[in-house]
Every structure is written in structure tokens, then in C-alpha cells.
């Protein structure tokens with residue numbers, strides 16, 4: 001198209017406000033898809049980051065750091081104690097002891113800012129107890145809940161034994177972090193915002209690739225059909241009729257039921273469903289182009305059939321095919337989402353929008369609406385925008401429908 | 404006399420219309436077969452000499468374009484022989500570079516140009532692909548050709564829709580000239596243009612012909628244009644040639660009743676706009692052509708004989724043939 005033609009085309013496109021908005025929305029979605037790793041606050045594919053304590057949190061909740069636990073054996077000998085951690089877990093907590101008044105020993109947890117949920121002392125020698133502690137009804141265990149200043153005092157009415165051992169177990173409280181789950185979390189504690197962004201990425205990727213492969217494949221067959229005519233044409237067009245007669249979702253389900261799930265298999269299923277649209281469109285427009293005199297001129301110039309079809313006929317059919325492509329991206333996305341929703345699409349570890357909607361489905365009756373609703377709204381907006389865009393392009397291509 | 408450049412013997416072309424392959428198959432078994440075969444060109448023989456211009460006239464649908472396409476080698480013939488400089492078309496067309504020697508100019512200046520290509524590519528594409536010019540020199544070459552047809556050099560970067568009808572037809576002519584043809588077929592090349600523009604294009608074609616000695620087949624509705632341009636004229640009716648003679652002779656003393664009707668319908672005085680008027684009587688459908696002489700339902704001197712016997716082309720004077728059963732020679736005309 002010439003520059004003036006392009007300008008005119010853009011001008012006519014812009015006459016429809018909804019088309020401009022849907023173009024903007026579509027571009028936003030594609031940008032979301034491309035930049036999802038930069039935009040998403042967390043990486044929803046990193047399973048090690050997930051913690052069950054975050055699961056099913058509503059919109060706006062903060063991420064909690066789970067409490068830590070430390071156990072240590074302590075040897076007290078002549079007033080000084082040595083600490084030997086039992087389970088050298090990764091924790092910043094540490095014990096130390098400090099003599100207080102006579103017949104008294106403080107067990108302190110450092111660092112100072114830590115807030116303990118409980119501190120338990122086990123296996124003290126006879127006569128020694130823990131100040132303000134609850135004793136286990138049977139075991140020689142003393143527990144202090146939320147000890148003041150993260151410390152407890154071992155006291156005895158008699159002087160403390162010269163040497164004794166005990167086991168100390170400290171549990172710190174859950175801690176709030178600054179990280180906010182803007183759109184809540186799903187059943188695995190995944191941040192919904194990140195999951196949706198990555199879901200858009202997968203959906204857009206699958207939609208583009210599947211519709212693109214179907215376009216190349218279907219258009220090729222359509223051109224072949226138009227050029228060869230006769231038996232080739234009849235065979236290809238009967239196959240097209242056959243495919244068009246079957247419901248897309250059913251075909252997709254059947255194919256994936258055989259192949260199993262995965263991105264490439266979903267793409268394959270969508271291509272098998274969609275190639276026929278392109279074949280039919282490409283054939284009919286190629287036939288009308290083949291009837292024009294410039295094709296005869298090209299034959300007269302003894303150009304090869306391949307060149308005539310690809311260089312002369314195809315570019316003249318391209319506008320219609322691109323319109324179909326736009327509409328079919330939306331169809332591919334919704335087909336992929338439907339398949340994922342039905343559980344035969346993409347794997348759960350890399351959820352697409354449809355998968356997210358499905359994963360929230362079981363919680364929707366316990367008022368945990370956000371897991372299904374947000375991806376659903378995003379999917380809806382995306383598909384509506386792409387359909388409006390495709391419709392507008394189709395109208396522009398068909399002067400009779402325009403205005 | 405010059406050498407023969409093109410010769411057609413008994414050239415025919417039929418189309419199957421409205422019939423699916425299944426219908427055709429069924430026809431083998433059915434009693435009342437539908438006539439699904441349309442004989443667009445029926446047993447046409449003609450010759451063209453180097454440098455000569457042959458005109459073809461006839462009403463719409465008489466098979467002129469079909470004949471042109473067969474001569475250009477872009478439509479296979481149902482039967483008959485075609486030769487270019489004595490060589491049969493099968494082997495001639497297989498050599499692509501030689502096949503370029505026959506080119507065609509089309510009727511519709513817009514649809515005959517690919518709307519998505521710039522004029523530079525439309526004109527230069529084939530010459531470069533067939534290595535008539537190296538790619539590096541293609542631009543200069545195209546500018547030269549465009550200058551020959553009277554288009555400015557900056558046309559090469561423009562698209563067909565940015566030109567007027569006459570300019571588009573010039574582009575179409577440039578495209579044909581760019582592959583150095585020896586024979587040019589103009590299928591109603593001026594029919595879609597305004598009268599003033601028609602004259603320009605006809606002058607252009609005549610200049611080209613004078614400069615390069617092209618042989619030309621000029622198809623037209625317009626008897627005035629034919630008379631102006633052509634050395635010999637063939638008159639077609641429903642797929643058959645009914646009369647063929649030198650231009651002067653044909654216009655001075657037409658013999659076939661159909662030719663006479665055409666010429667009678669032609670305004671005598673004005674030089675412009677000499678299109679023939681519709682002649683009385685329906686044009687029969689080419690699907691159901693009348694038996695015998697195709698023209699007999701409209702012929703004023705038809706006899707009962709005419710509806711049974713197909714008239715063959717007969718020579719009635721040197722270089723003058725016609726297909727009529729009742730008119731034996733030119734002297735018989737006085738009786739009409």
C-alpha cells in the first residue's frame with residue numbers, strides 16, 4: 001500500500017472510536033505479554049517461592065514471612081553455658097544465656113528485634129523451673145508464650161546445680177512483609193497479578209503462534225486449491241467442509257485427549273481446527289484475483305506459477321487474510337482457554353488464563369471470587385478488544401460495509 | 404511478401420459451462436443431455452506475417468478474447484494447431500524466453516495492472532527474471548521503456564491507481580514492450596478509454612509498430628479504429644471467422660451478409676465513434692448456436708439450405724475468403 005493509501009486507511013480506521021480503543025487495549029495486552037517478566041511482581045513459575053500460608057489471601061493482603069524455629073542443647077557448667085543447635089536450620093535466631101539474680105539463669109533469643117511466639121525449655125533437672133511458664137501435664141516441658149524481651153528465667157529455690165543440660169526451643173512469630181498481593185492469591189499462594197500477567201503471556205503467545213501457523217498452512221492450501229483446481233481443489237475443499245462442520249472445541253478436546261497436554265500440542269490442536277478458515281478464504285479470494293487480467297498478463301510474461309501465486313495473487317488476498325487472522329487470534333485464545341479450563345490444555349505449573357479460571361472454580365462458592373473473576377475479566381476484555389479490532393479491519397476491507 | 408510469424412490451423416476452444424464433473428459423468432447415461440459445452444472458438448484458421456497488423460472484429464461474446472488468449476499461449480486450445488515462425492506451440496512455449504516474443508495488451512487498464520506493485524516492478528519484473536537485463540541496470544531500462552510510451556521517469560515509484568486511464572494503458576503497453584516482443588496482441592486495448600485518449604493510444608501503438616516492425620493482432624469493436632490501423636481484417640461471428648480480407652477490400656466491397664450488416668451500421672460521415680449499431684435480431688446464445696450457418700436466423704438472404712449446411716471458408720478473390728453458401732463471388736452482390 002502506498003503512503004497516501006496508508007494514511008487514508010488509518011484515517012478511516014480512526015473514525016470508529018471503539019476500534020481505536022480496542023487497538024489500544026490489544027497493544028496493551030501484547031505489551032503485557034512481552035514484558036510480563038518485568039511487570040510481574042513475582043515469578044509465578046518459581047514453585048520454591050510459594051508457601052501455603054499465603055494461599056487464598058484476598059486482594060490487598062500482605063505476604064507473611066512464616067515463623068522460624070530453633071532448637072539447641074545447652075550445657076551449663078559453673079555459671080557459663082555452651083549452646084549447640086540441634087537442627088542447624090537456616091535461621092537468624094540464636095540463643096545465649098546470662099546469669100541473673102542468684103539461683104537464676106536467663107535464656108535469651110537474639111537478635112533483639114525478633115518477636116517470639118513461644119519459648120520452651122525441656123528436661124530441666126529437678127527443682128529448677130521456668131518463671132511464668134506453663135508446665136506440660138506429663139512431660140518435663142515448660143512453655144512461655146510470647147515471652148517479654150524474648151527471654152525466660154530459669155529459677156530454683158536452691159542454688160542451681162553446678163552443671164546441668166536442657167533443651168531450648170524458640171519459635172518466632174509470623175512477620176508481615178511490605179509485599180502486597182494486589183489481586184490476592186490462588187490456592188497455591190501464587191500472586192494472582194503475576195499469574196495473570198504470565199497467563200496473558202501464554203495466552204497471547206499460543207493465540208499468535210497457533211493462528212499464525214494455521215494462517216500459513218491454510219493459506220498455502222487455499223492458494224494451491226485455487227491454482228490447481230480439479231481434483232486437488234475438490235479434495236482440499238471437502239476436507240475444509242469436513243473440518244468446518246465439526247465443533248472446534250470438540251475437535252480440540254479429542255486431539256488433546258490423544259496427544260496429552262502441553263503448549264505445542266495445544267498449538268497443534270488449534271492449527272488443526274483453524275486452517276480450514278484460511279484455506280476457504282484464501283481460495284475464494286485467490287479465485288477472484290485469478291480472474292483478473294493482471295494474472296493473464298503475468299502468464300503472458302511467462303512467470304512461474306509459484307511466482308504468480310505468491311508475488312501477484314497472494315498480496316492481493318492478504319488484507320482479507322489478515323482480517324481473518326485478527327479474528328482468529330481471539331478465537332484461538334478463547335479455544336485455548338476453554339481447553340485449559342476443561343483440563344486438557346496447558347499444565348497447572350504454567351497456568352494460562354483459562355487454567356487460572358479453572359483453578360479458582362472450586363473456591364468460588366466459598367466467596368474466594370478473585371481467583372476466577374480477575375483472569376476471567378482479563379480474558380473477556382482481551383477477546384472483545386481483538387474481535388472489535390478484527391471487525392473494524394473487515395469493515396474497512398469491504399467498502400460496501402463501510403459507512 | 405514477408406515471412407509468416409504466426410499461423411493457426413483449425414483452432415478451437417470449448418468450455419464446459421455450469422457442469423460439474425459429476426454432471427458431465429451423468430451425461431454419459433442420460434437421454435436428454437444438457438448441452439454443457441460452449442464452443443467459444445470454432446475451427447479458426449488465420450495467418451499473420453512479420454510486421455503485419457491483423458484486425459479482428461465481432462460482436463461481444465463471439466470469442467475474440469478467447470482467440471487472443473490462445474494465440475498468446477496462455478489458454479490451451481481444445482484442438483487445432485498453432486505455430487510461431489513454423490514451430491509448434493508445445494515446444495515453443497516450453498522455452499520461456501522465446502515465448503516472451505508474443506505479448507498482449509489488455510482491455511481493462513486498471514485490472515490488468517497488479518494494484519500492489521509499483522510501475523517500476525510491473526514493467527521491469529519479467530525482463531529481470533528472464534535475464535533480458537541485469538538487475539543493476541533494470542531501473543534505467545524501465546525508465547527508457549516508459550519514455551518510449553510517453554511516461555515520465557518518476558512513474559516507476561508510483562502505483563497503478565495513481566495514474567489516469569490512458570496512462571495506465573501506457574504502462575500496460577510498456578510492460579509488453581519491456582520483454583522485446585515480436586508480436587503484440589491488443590485485446591480491445593482502447594475500448595475502455597475516452598475517445599480523445601483512444602486516439603493517443605492508437606497513435607502510440609502505430610508509432611511503436613513503425614519503429615520496431617512488430618506484428619500485431621488488433622481486436623476491437625470499433626470498425627473505425629480497425630480500418631485506421633489494420634492491413635487485413637477478420638470478421639468473427641459466434642466463434643467462427645466469416646470473412647477475412649485486406650482492409651481496403653473489406654471496407655470497399657464486403658461480401659458476407661454479416662460484414663455488410665456491420666458496415667451498414669457504421670456511420671459514414673463522422674470519423675469519430677464509428678461503433679457498429681446493434682443489428683436487428685437477437686444474437687443467438689453461443690451455448691445453442693443455430694445449426695448450419697450460425698448467421699442464418701438473422702440473414703436476409705438465407706435459404707433453407709443455410710440452416711443445414713455449415714459454410715466453409717472459400718476464396719472468392721485473391722486474399723479474400725468468406726463463409727457463405729449463397730454468395731459465390733463479388734458480382735453476386737448486386738442481387739441483394
Ligand SMILES: Nc1ncnc2c1ncn2[C@@H]1O[C@H](COP(=O)(O)OP(=O)(O)OP(=O)(O)O)[C@@H](O)[C@H]1O
Nearest residue numbers: 418420441443462463464465466467468469470689
Ligand atoms: N473461462 C470461460 N468459461 C466458460 N465460458 C467462457 C470462458 N471464457 C469465455 N467464455 C465464453 O466464451 C464466449 C466467448 O467469450 P470471449 O470473452 O472470447 O468473447 P469476446 O468476443 O471477447 O467478447 P467481448 O467483446 O465481450 O470481450 C462467451 O460466450 C463467454 O461466455
Ligand code: SF4
Nearest residue numbers: 696699702709727728
Ligand atoms: S450462408 Fe446463408 S445464412 Fe449464412 S450468411 Fe450466407 S446466405 Fe446468409
Ligand SMILES: [Mg+2]
Nearest residue numbers: 467468469591
Ligand atoms: Mg473480450
